[in-house]
Amino acid sequence: MADTTTTNLGLTKPEIGASADTWGNKLNTDLDLVDALFAANGTGTSVGINVGAGKVAAVAGTLNVTGTISGGIVAPLASPTFTGTVGLPSTTSIGPVSSTEIGYLDGVTSNLQTQLDAKLAITTAASTYAPLVGPTFTGTVTLPSTTSIGGVSAAEIVFLDGVTSNVQTQLDGKAGLASPAFTGTPTAPTASTGTNTTQVATTAFVQQVAFNNTLPSQTGNSGKYVTTDGTNASWATITIPAQVYPSAGVAISTGSAWATSVAPGASGNVLTSNGTSWTSTALPSSAVEYPQNIQSANYTLVLSDAGKQIFHPASDTTVRTYTIPANSSVAFPIGTVVLFTVENGGVPVKVAITSDTLVFGAGTTGSLFVPVNNTLMAIKVTATKWMANFLYQTGVASVSEAMAVGTFGSPRIVVYPWSATGFGTKYSDPGTLPTGAGNGVSFTANGNAIAVAHTTTPYVTAYPWTSAGFGTKYTDPGTLPAGTGNGVAFTVNGDAIAIAHTTTPYIAVYPWSSSTGFGTKYTDPATLPTGAGNDVAFSPGGNAIAIAHDASPGITVYPWNSGTGFGTKYTDPATLPSTNGYGVAFNTAGDAIAVTHSSSPYITVYPWNSGTGFGTKYTNPVATPTGSGDGVAFSPSGNAIAVAHFGTPYVTAYPWSATGFGSKYTNPVTLPTGIGQDVAFSSGGDAIAVAHSTTPYITAYPWTSAGFGTKYADPATLPSISGNAVDFGSF
Secondary structure (H helix, E strand, C coil): CCCEECCCCCCEECCCCCCCCCHHHHHHHHHHHHHHCCCCCCCCCCCCCCCCCCCCCCCCCCCCCCCCCCCCCCCCCCCCCCCCCCCCCCCCCECCECHHHHHCCCCCCCCHHHHHHCCCCHHHHHHHCCCCCCCCCCCCCCCCCCCCECCECHHHHHCCCCCCCCHHHHHHCCCCCCCCCCCCCCCCCCCCCCCCCCCCCCHHHHHHHHHCCCCCCCCCCCCCEEEECCCCEEEECCCCCCCCCCCCCECCECCCCECCCECCCCCCCEEEECCCCEEEECCCHHHCCCCEEECCCCEECCHHHCCCEEEECCCCCCCEEEEECCCCCCCCCCCCEEEEEECCCCCCEEEEECCCEEEECCCEECCEEECCCEEEEEEEEECCEEEEEECCCCCCCCCCEEEEEEECCCCCEEEEEEECCEECCCCCCCCCCCCCCEEEEEECCCCCEEEEEECCCCCEEEEEEECCEECCCCCCCCCCCCCCEEEEEECCCCCEEEEEECCCCCEEEEEEECCCEECCCCCCCCCCCCCCEEEEEECCCCCEEEEEECCCCCEEEEEEECCCEECCCCCCCCCCCCCCEEEEEECCCCCEEEEEECCCCCEEEEEEECCCEECCCCCCCCCCCCCCEEEEEECCCCCEEEEEECCCCCEEEEEEECCEECCCCCCCCCCCCCCEEEEEECCCCCEEEEEECCCCCEEEEEEECCEECCCCCCCCCCCCCCEEEEEEEEC
16 A cells, blocks of 8 residues: 555655655654644745634734635725624724714714705705895885884884885975075065065065156156155266376276376386386286296195196105195186196106096096106196196106016016006017016006016016007116016116016116116125015115015115115114015105015015115004915005915905005905916006916906906906016006
């Protein structure tokens, strides 16, 4: 009988009576196989171990399983199917549902969807019930008798009971107690003869009195007049005394005779009186056509300014506002002429109107700036309407306005005509495009040039600008900015241009001429900004320049003189912006400076004085912007400030006054669609625009003292890719 093997382990079973010399080896091999079952790495045999019923396989070490565990005693890691009652720890989460949210199910007694379906749907509620705020009722509304409406009390409302038609119509049909103007044939009681009171006299009373008094006979009394001695009337003859006229010169009556003649005198003389006699004298200075009223401060016209010249001298380097008051306040006669003149070498002034209408150019309304070396004539044509235009030099009373948008993609600068109706048809692109993404854009104050700061050398590109659009690109500056241009600005009188850029010295400034373009770069400031320049602004008076930049202090300001360049850096503000400065702007009056930055409160504003620099930081707004502030702008009137920022609503605006921020304006109904990267007000302050990161890349709204109006329609041709910067220009 040959050797056999066991069924499971394949152990050798020596043949009985045989294997005399080999049985020992066979037995040893079998024992090694059995021992291998307990090898530490579990690889001793490929045969499984079967634990019988009622037996226990104890594992004191680690059980390594490379195959599959079957038999229903454990669940696999992947897609397990449990049976019985499963208990999980309280920290268990399921997918996106946290353990806290699972805990909310504790106490639920029935199917959640069934319970939700039993509740009143929002859409049903909206059509069935009125909201507490701004409800619009339909049908017949019944209110309790105690209802009041605004300032009208319930008792006052009850007075309407019994009224059968429009109250105002009925009141308009009644005569006033004071100075009534009757129509038709009004009647009144006739007073008795001899009545001498303030009682109304009817025609019957007049005839009764007239014919009850005796007049002298008219026969033979032609050309005479009736006179009375207090008792009796009689006729008298008109006597004309003989007159003696001077034989030469100007005849002037004394009342009873003619004075001797007055000799003509010198050419241009006028007749003047000293109260006793007349003489020929030279035209007095008070009779000049437009007497001068010099004003070096913000000024509101008074009645005596009719026919005068309001003069802004070059010695006053602050942009002033001259305001035409409402007719209800100062009633200038229709036809009144007022001139507004800005001396050469000075700074512009703004002509504003309180509430009536100021029309200029092609029918534009609102406020306008009078450039240097110009005179604006304003004529009152109706009780509440003035018309204006420039008389001298190059001014053209803002006949046109345009909006420019700097973009990430080509053509990198996009410009649209702008009016009260919104965007016009996009202007043709310039013949030579900027070489990189447009990060900043600026018009000159008189609108005759436009500049773009961009990402690729030469880092700044400028063009002439007219109502026809772009002119031929100006020659690049001889010394280029040292790195990517992020912001660009002109002085108000257009004699310098500044570029904030990413590489030291972080700011480059050049003389500017609309005819020749860039001049030789000014010497860098002695103390440089401490980080990459992100934005730049000149004060309205042109006597300071501010740079918003990376690294503390976040904002750096220098005195500025377009003849000599940078002055010694102003002392940093006592309270610094919280992080990197991204945007900077002065208000129109030049007495406040604002900087946006990358951390809360995202906007910081300081009083500004060109002599002393920064004042004590204004209190932060109660409702701060919702993310990193990128762009900032004051309205032309100086009564509002707007911030473009990360985070919806992407633009936030506040009232502004000498006391600082007011309560945040309500967000626009239609928000910009992406990150707000820059913001600007129109030249007249009646519109606000936001450049942002998502199509349509530019969004504009009407602007009033009440805040945002309904969004203007998007331009027909949108900017390309991201809107990085925006500016308005008038020309």
